[in-house]
Amino acid sequence: MFAELNQGKLQTTVLELMSKAREMGDVDAIALGSGAKAAAATLGKHGAKVVHVNEDKSFDDYIAEPATDALASLHKQEPPDLILFGFTSDSREVAGRLAARLGVGLISNAADITAKDGGLVAKVPYFGGAKVASMRANNKPAIVLIRPKSFEPSETGGTAEVKELAVSVGEGSKRAHIVERVVEASEKVKLEDAKVVISGGRGMGGPDNFPLLEALAGALGGAVGASRAVVDAGWVPYSMQVGQTGKSVRPGVYIAVGISGAMQHTVGMKSSKVIIAINKDAEAPIMKMADLGVVGDALKIVPALTAAVKAKKNG
Amino acid sequence: MKIVVTVKQVPDPNSATVLEADNTVSREKEVVLDPGDECGIEEGLQLKEAHGGEVVLVSMGPERARDAIRKGLSMGADRGILISDSQLAGADALLTARVLAAAIKAESPDVVICATESYDGSTGMVPPMLAELLGVPQLTVAKKVDVAGSTIKIHRQTADGYEVVEAATPVLITVTAGIAEPRYASLKGIMAARSKEVKQVGLGDLGVDPGQPAETIEGVADAEARKAGEIIEDDGKAVDRIIQVLAEAKVV
Numbered sequence: 010m011f012a013e014l015n016q017g018k019l020q021t022t023v024l025e026l027m028s029k030a031r032e033m034g035d036v037d038a039i040a041l042g043s044g045a046k047a048a049a050a051t052l053g054k055h056g057a058k059v060v061h062v063n064e065d066k067s068f069d070d071y072i073a074e075p076a077t078d079a080l081a082s083l084h085k086q087e088p089p090d091l092i093l094f095g096f097t098s099d100s101r102e103v104a105g106r107l108a109a110r111l112g113v114g115l116i117s118n119a120a121d122i123t124a125k126d127g128g129l130v131a132k133v134p135y136f137g138g139a140k141v142a143s144m145r146a147n148n149k150p151a152i153v154l155i156r157p158k159s160f161e162p163s164e165t166g167g168t169a170e171v172k173e174l175a176v177s178v179g180e181g182s183k184r185a186h187i188v189e190r191v192v193e194a195s196e197k198v199k200l201e202d203a204k205v206v207i208s209g210g211r212g213m214g215g216p217d218n219f220p221l222l223e224a225l226a227g228a229l230g231g232a233v234g235a236s237r238a239v240v241d242a243g244w245v246p247y248s249m250q251v252g253q254t255g256k257s258v259r260p261g262v263y264i265a266v267g268i269s270g271a272m273q274h275t276v277g278m279k280s281s282k283v284i285i286a287i288n289k290d291a292e293a294p295i296m297k298m299a300d301l302g303v304v305g306d307a308l309k310i311v312p313a314l315t316a317a318v319k320a321k322k323n324g
Numbered sequence: 325m326k327i328v329v330t331v332k333q334v335p336d337p338n339s340a341t342v343l344e345a346d347n348t349v350s351r352e353k354e355v356v357l358d359p360g361d362e363c364g365i366e367e368g369l370q371l372k373e374a375h376g377g378e379v380v381l382v383s384m385g386p387e388r389a390r391d392a393i394r395k396g397l398s399m400g401a402d403r404g405i406l407i408s409d410s411q412l413a414g415a416d417a418l419l420t421a422r423v424l425a426a427a428i429k430a431e432s433p434d435v436v437i438c439a440t441e442s443y444d445g446s447t448g449m450v451p452p453m454l455a456e457l458l459g460v461p462q463l464t465v466a467k468k469v470d471v472a473g474s475t476i477k478i479h480r481q482t483a484d485g486y487e488v489v490e491a492a493t494p495v496l497i498t499v500t501a502g503i504a505e506p507r508y509a510s511l512k513g514i515m516a517a518r519s520k521e522v523k524q525v526g527l528g529d530l531g532v533d534p535g536q537p538a539e540t541i542e543g544v545a546d547a548e549a550r551k552a553g554e555i556i557e558d559d560g561k562a563v564d565r566i567i568q569v570l571a572e573a574k575v576v
Contacts, residue, residue, distance in 0.1 A: 072461070072462060072463070072464065072489060073452060073455075073462055074461060098448075098464075098465065101448055101449060101452065102452045102462060102464055104449075104452075105417075105421075105448075105449050105451070105452025105453045105456070106452045106453065106455065106462075108418060108449075108538075109418060109421060109452070109453035109454075109456035112418075113538060114417065114538020114539060115538065116538075117447040118447050130542060134547060139546065140347060140545070140547060141544070141546075141547045142347075142541050143542040143543045143544070143545070144539045144542070145539060145541075145542050146539055147536060147537065147539055148538055184460075185463055185489055185495075186491065187480075187488070188477075188488050188489065188490055189488035190482075190488075191479075191487070191488070192484050192485040193485035193486070205575050229570070229575055231575075240501075240502075241359075241501040246481075247465075247481050247483075247500065247502075248483045248484060252446075253447075254441055254447075254448060261574070261575060262569075262573045273443075279550060283572075283573045284550070284553075285569060285570075291555060291557075298549075298550040298552070300550075300553035300554070300569065301553055301554055301555075301556070301565065301566065301569050302554070302555040302556070303556055303558055303565070303566065304555065304556070304557045305558025305562055309558075310558055310562060310563060310566075313563045314567070317563050317564070317567050318567070318570070318576055321571075322576060
């Protein structure tokens, strides 16, 4: 289990994956960079038997290659049957390099994995999540990347044995150097954790109309997301993208505003408990998966809805 | 500066995807140059314009993927390489990366540009594999690229901002769609593209043995579908209905 850390912080999807991994067998986690030792305690609580740690700063400061070296070295020492990664932007960069270095390939974007007939079979949603392919890994180790929000994190209360991973990161791997980190926007309510998500697409007409969604999110205590189309168009930052490679969300209520429902998007939100779609096109694919589809002008409905929510809360 | 841009022909993102009876995505529909790759080509052209050199497009795909290369050539790229082989049908990410690496190595580029992910697969697995097989560092999710001598510096998009990441050439860069607005091919460009070279190569030419696939599809099932719900026209009362639904979900 690759326990991705970002600037010392254990990524939440790692703990989701721990719930699944510990069902399948003994889990060794590998945590690299600053915060690795602190993360080991958390990983132990979630069922990791052993956590291999190395706090060399090069894991924080260089992209993918030092982590690939560490995983390849651990693989050499103790070859696992399966190496699990979260399907996140950073983890996939490490997983891709590792799969190529070991020559084993990988299965990405999986929603589940099971041991079957002495091998490993992953469930991979495709066609916007309407279909699920069962894919058997033909090589050992199997490298599988699992979509965030596929499992619920839960504690077992265990303690992991912490082992210092002997790996020296060579100069040859210190190449893609992160020299500066710039924070542009701090998120108010985190998209992944929000109980209500309001996402906007092309039907919002332009970036100038996104504050209407912000206002509704403010009234509902939710967060604002977006479709890939409007992120690509530069209306809103990538951090707001919901979808296959953006964020996966599973809120109590998902309100899709002016989003047609391309598969790229729906795979990231179809597990929401209640889906409300507002769209001027009654035939848009999103309407077929919404619990409530409203055909109309989003730019009129959203402000009216915000006012109604405020009135309801105050009344 | 020698620049290679990987390009892919994908089903038109603006037309509806159709599944065949055998659960594969229909290949009969309209295909286009991946819109993400158009941005990669644009960035490549801008680098060439600023620093000189050559832009070479490399694509793996069936014969008709030549059209995707041709489109990039009409935007201004210098030449193309099409890797086409019947044994590559259904190639997985690793095999794709292996054949691209074999073709690209022969070019010894300073910079390889890929889209961060394709529009159809959207898994983004080929670029890091390709970087590994080429033995070069990866500068990823770039929304800005600067060149200073042999150092490439990018702004790497993150959840809350960006990172400044640099590496010496040769490098592989993955670019976001926001990096550059792709230019339209001019009539002159379209005419010029007709005489530009598109070299076609197969597995034998590249010396790649496809080997066994890394994974086998054992079966396909329907996912649990969401039940279609209620659809209403907004007659001015839609807001009341939405409030009811929000109240049932206990968020108001």
